[in-house]
Amino acid sequence: MDIVKEQVHEAARRARAAATSLATAPRAAKDAALLAAADALVAATDDLLDANALDVEMARESGTPKHVIDRLALDADRVAAFAQGLRDIAALSDPIGEIVRGSTLPNGLRIQQVRVPIGVIGMIYEGRPNVTADAAGICLKSGNAVLLRGSSSAAQSNAAIIAVMREAIAAAGLPADAIQQIPAADRSSAHHLMQARGLVDLVIPRGGAGLIQAVVDQSSVPVIETGVGNCHVYVDADADLDMALDIVLNSKTQRTSVCNAAESLLVHKAVADAFVPRVVAALRDAGVTIHGDPAFAAADPAVVPVTDEDHATEFLALEISAAVVKSLDDAVAHIRRFSSHHTEAIVTSSLGAAQQFTAGVDAAAVMINASTRFTDGAELGFGAEIGISTQKLHARGPMGLTEMTTTTYVVTGTGHTR
Amino acid sequence: MDIVKEQVHEAARRARAAATSLATAPRAAKDAALLAAADALVAATDDLLDANALDVEMARESGTPKHVIDRLALDADRVAAFAQGLRDIAALSDPIGEIVRGSTLPNGLRIQQVRVPIGVIGMIYEGRPNVTADAAGICLKSGNAVLLRGSSSAAQSNAAIIAVMREAIAAAGLPADAIQQIPAADRSSAHHLMQARGLVDLVIPRGGAGLIQAVVDQSSVPVIETGVGNCHVYVDADADLDMALDIVLNSKTQRTSVCNAAESLLVHKAVADAFVPRVVAALRDAGVTIHGDPAFAAADPAVVPVTDEDHATEFLALEISAAVVKSLDDAVAHIRRFSSHHTEAIVTSSLGAAQQFTAGVDAAAVMINASTRFTDGAELGFGAEIGISTQKLHARGPMGLTEMTTTTYVVTGTGHTR
Numbered sequence: 001m002d003i004v005k006e007q008v009h010e011a012a013r014r015a016r017a018a019a020t021s022l023a024t025a026p027r028a029a030k031d032a033a034l035l036a037a038a039d040a041l042v043a044a045t046d047d048l049l050d051a052n053a054l055d056v057e058m059a060r061e062s063g064t065p066k067h068v069i070d071r072l073a074l075d076a077d078r079v080a081a082f083a084q085g086l087r088d089i090a091a092l093s094d095p096i097g098e099i100v101r102g103s104t105l106p107n108g109l110r111i112q113q114v115r116v117p118i119g120v121i122g123m124i125y126e127g128r129p130n131v132t133a134d135a136a137g138i139c140l141k142s143g144n145a146v147l148l149r150g151s152s153s154a155a156q157s158n159a160a161i162i163a164v165m166r167e168a169i170a171a172a173g174l175p176a177d178a179i180q181q182i183p184a185a186d187r188s189s190a191h192h193l194m195q196a197r198g199l200v201d202l203v204i205p206r207g208g209a210g211l212i213q214a215v216v217d218q219s220s221v222p223v224i225e226t227g228v229g230n231c232h233v234y235v236d237a238d239a240d241l242d243m244a245l246d247i248v249l250n251s252k253t254q255r256t257s258v259c260n261a262a263e264s265l266l267v268h269k270a271v272a273d274a275f276v277p278r279v280v281a282a283l284r285d286a287g288v289t290i291h292g293d294p295a296f297a298a299a300d301p302a303v304v305p306v307t308d309e310d311h312a313t314e315f316l317a318l319e320i321s322a323a324v325v326k327s328l329d330d331a332v333a334h335i336r337r338f339s340s341h342h343t344e345a346i347v348t349s350s351l352g353a354a355q356q357f358t359a360g361v362d363a364a365a366v367m368i369n370a371s372t373r374f375t376d377g378a379e380l381g382f383g384a385e386i387g388i389s390t391q392k393l394h395a396r397g398p399m400g401l402t403e404m405t406t407t408t409y410v411v412t413g414t415g416h417t418r
Numbered sequence: 419m420d421i422v423k424e425q426v427h428e429a430a431r432r433a434r435a436a437a438t439s440l441a442t443a444p445r446a447a448k449d450a451a452l453l454a455a456a457d458a459l460v461a462a463t464d465d466l467l468d469a470n471a472l473d474v475e476m477a478r479e480s481g482t483p484k485h486v487i488d489r490l491a492l493d494a495d496r497v498a499a500f501a502q503g504l505r506d507i508a509a510l511s512d513p514i515g516e517i518v519r520g521s522t523l524p525n526g527l528r529i530q531q532v533r534v535p536i537g538v539i540g541m542i543y544e545g546r547p548n549v550t551a552d553a554a555g556i557c558l559k560s561g562n563a564v565l566l567r568g569s570s571s572a573a574q575s576n577a578a579i580i581a582v583m584r585e586a587i588a589a590a591g592l593p594a595d596a597i598q599q600i601p602a603a604d605r606s607s608a609h610h611l612m613q614a615r616g617l618v619d620l621v622i623p624r625g626g627a628g629l630i631q632a633v634v635d636q637s638s639v640p641v642i643e644t645g646v647g648n649c650h651v652y653v654d655a656d657a658d659l660d661m662a663l664d665i666v667l668n669s670k671t672q673r674t675s676v677c678n679a680a681e682s683l684l685v686h687k688a689v690a691d692a693f694v695p696r697v698v699a700a701l702r703d704a705g706v707t708i709h710g711d712p713a714f715a716a717a718d719p720a721v722v723p724v725t726d727e728d729h730a731t732e733f734l735a736l737e738i739s740a741a742v743v744k745s746l747d748d749a750v751a752h753i754r755r756f757s758s759h760h761t762e763a764i765v766t767s768s769l770g771a772a773q774q775f776t777a778g779v780d781a782a783a784v785m786i787n788a789s790t791r792f793t794d795g796a797e798l799g800f801g802a803e804i805g806i807s808t809q810k811l812h813a814r815g816p817m818g819l820t821e822m823t824t825t826t827y828v829v830t831g832t833g834h835t836r
Contacts, residue, residue, distance in 0.1 A: 024777045105799055109792060109798075111799070113815075119780070216638075222810075222811045224811075243832075243833035246835050247833065249835075250835035250836060251835075254835070254836050354830075358826070358828055359441065359442045362537070363826060364826065364827065365827040366826060366828050366829065368831065369830065369831045370527060370830070370831030370835075371834060371835045371836055373835070373836045374831075374834065374836065375829075380523070380527075380827070380829070381521065381529070391640065392537065392620070393619075393620060393640045393811060393812040394812040396824050396825055396826070396827075397531075397825075397826075406810040408776070408781065408815075409782065409783040409798070409815045410784050410786070411783060411784065411785050411786065411793075411798070412772075412786040412787065412788070413785070413786065413788030413789075414787055415665065415787055415788070416787070417664050417668035417669075417789045417791070418791045
């Protein structure tokens with residue numbers, strides 16, 4: 001028997017038992033546990049920072065790039081932010097028990113479709129300790145047990161966060177096994193988690209495109225893909241060009257390392273002469289490297305010739321691909337070819353163009369005269385999110401508490417037979 | 419290049435193009451196409467029966483069991499039933515364009531979550547030609563293109579049905595490529611369909627447990643599992659025993675070959691003395707073989723000793739596993755161990771028992787004082803169904819038109835940036 005596999009399966013079995021009890025926990029108990037966990041994290045700040053310091057030291061010694069260490073490193077403010085995140089989750093309404101639909105049939109059978117937890121969730125993610133607290137809180141509130149398989153680079157930090165949260169929720173009367181760490185030291189633990197069909201109900205990968213593709217390829221447990229965003233901004237013939245400039249700059253530069261940042265710019269030829277020189281200058285001033293077609297290259301010698309690979313790339317950096325298109329149809333065709341189905345934006349004052357664009361692209365979110373950066377659970381008013389789904393099944397777009405549930409039909413009769 | 423693979427991919431590409439156009443087809447156009455297809459199927463009855471006769475003859479020659487041939491064989495009534503099924507689908511409301519939720523944020527951004535088609539659906543199914551017309555109709559109405567990969571045993575029947583439907587929907591102005599047959603002569607075509615991730619959005623297997631498991635194991639395209647039903651009836655200590663007898667008999671015997679038939683009976687020990695002899699006699703009179711525990715065996719020498727394998731078996735025949743349990747908790751534990759998460763029924767007059775059972779089992783549907791046979795889209799008033807999902811993601815229970823959709827967030831601003 002493979003020891004790592006047995007560890008993962010044993011954790012999943014304990015999670016199932018915890019999930020069964022958590023499924024019927026009233027909202028008050030779950031909120032009390034979340035608030036207790038928030039307080040406990042703040043109280044344990046020194047311990048968390050000590051554990052984190054070990055991870056950061058090891059990362060430095062192994063030559064980890066600075067921006068990766070920046071994501072890994074904690075301070076008192078970040079711990080306070082975890083805690084606030086849990087308090088925000090406590091303040092959200094509880095999706096469990098919601099009657100999604102209900103009716104009484106002509107024969108008197110009463111039908112209710114009731115929202116229930118999914119069960120046991122596996123999270124596979126990279127070196128951001130904030131995901132640990134966030135995911136644990138979202139799963140707890142939605143009545144799910146969670147198996148947290150973070151990066152080995154954050155193992156000490158994650159272990160400390162999970163220990164504090166387990167103790168707090170147990171003290172609040174909920175099962176500690178609802179939150180468990182899957183050891184990351186052995187790479188095979190992630191594989192066994194993905195292969196634990198029947199023991200684990202859903203795997204959610206959160207991280208870069210490579211991680212997500214690996215999980216999709218290897219998992220026999222159902223997966224929700226999150227987060228790869230090759231987002232486009234299309235500036236239509238009928239665009240307000242001042243607005244377009246603001247939206248392009250905000251979508252590209254407000255934060256570059258996130259999935260809802262723009263990676264590609266398309267401009268209708270009717271406004272190319274007026275807009276391309278302006279946007280090239282503004283992007284250059286913002287430090288953005290432009291991979292552009294000849295129309296863009298003509299505006300500035302610093303523009304790099306664009307390739308299909310550039311059009312397909314999620315840069316997550318101050319880089320953008322750019323091209324002039326002959327028509328709205330061509331813009332839609334380009335987007336359909338290169339899209340990751342996350343967020344596509346159009347800037348236009350034409351209602352018909354907005355409708356045609358919305359119907360034509362195939363994305364979790366379409367922005368009309370707004371920055372791509374709004375595809376975000378908090379920005380859209382849904383509260384905490386566990387990720388942004390770019391697939392079509394189960395959930396599409398920001399995944400909040402409701403998306404962490406399934407339903408049961410409860411059918412009540414008085415001896416009904418067919 | 420593998421020719422079969424290229425055929426499947428080419429069909430999927432044509433389906434994608436058709437799906438893009440179908441996604442924005444108004445309800446009137448889709449309903450007109452469905453009604454035209456219904457009329458065309460009836461008008462083509464002779465041709466369909468000729469094609470079917472070839473399949474049936476080949477099946478007879480190859481020694482196919484009679485009950486399988488019964489499913490395959492068509493007559494004028496069955497063709498009329500296909501047509502009526504399409505007319506019923508036309509009468510259902512159109513889920514596409516429904517606003518699932520919407521709001522205006524404090525900053526003025528307007529958000530709408532809009533129901534849209536999934537895109538390209540692959541159906542993999544066994545030798546029932548009715549699935550061909552049903553699935554094509556449901557996919558068309560929900561705006562999806564469908565790739566129909568039926569059994570080679572029904573290839574001529576399916577080809578004839580599909581040809582008639584394609585011609586009818588094309589004449590009604592919708593793309594014929596929205597309905598395509600994937601050749602079944604080569605077994606690898608199903609494999610290539612399941613592996614066409616990115617080209618096909620969803621695969622739905624419909625058939626026996628073996629087919630469904632094979633699809634789940636092999637598919638890289640997201641799958642919705644349908645239909646395996648190891649359904650239980652639990653007779654509680656507080657059951658009305660006359661009602662319990664009716665529900666057990668109806669659940670087991672009203673139709674045995676379907677997924678919502680009962681396969682297992684559990685009886686609380688408090689009513690075992692009063693109920694077991696009655697139910698054993700009634701099941702025996704109905705021709706049902708009982709695989710029972712000692713309490714059942716004591717009631718009738720014809721009872722066969724039950725094994726764990728029997729408890730795990732979906733008989734789909736006049737057979738049932740049966741046991742007496744010490745408590746409601748034990749009944750729930752037994753069901754959790756052997757359930758296929760389809761439908762579980764309790765017979766009880768106790769509100770507390772009904773609640774505890776509902777919370778404890780983990781099923782797509784829970785029947786309280788009603789036959790398991792009610793887990794069915796038509797019976798529950800949802801109209802046509804493409805299958806009954808026994809998984810938790812995306813859809814659980816009968817899958818109608820709504821379950822064949824996903825959503826897009828459409829966010830409208832006036833130049834909003836973050």
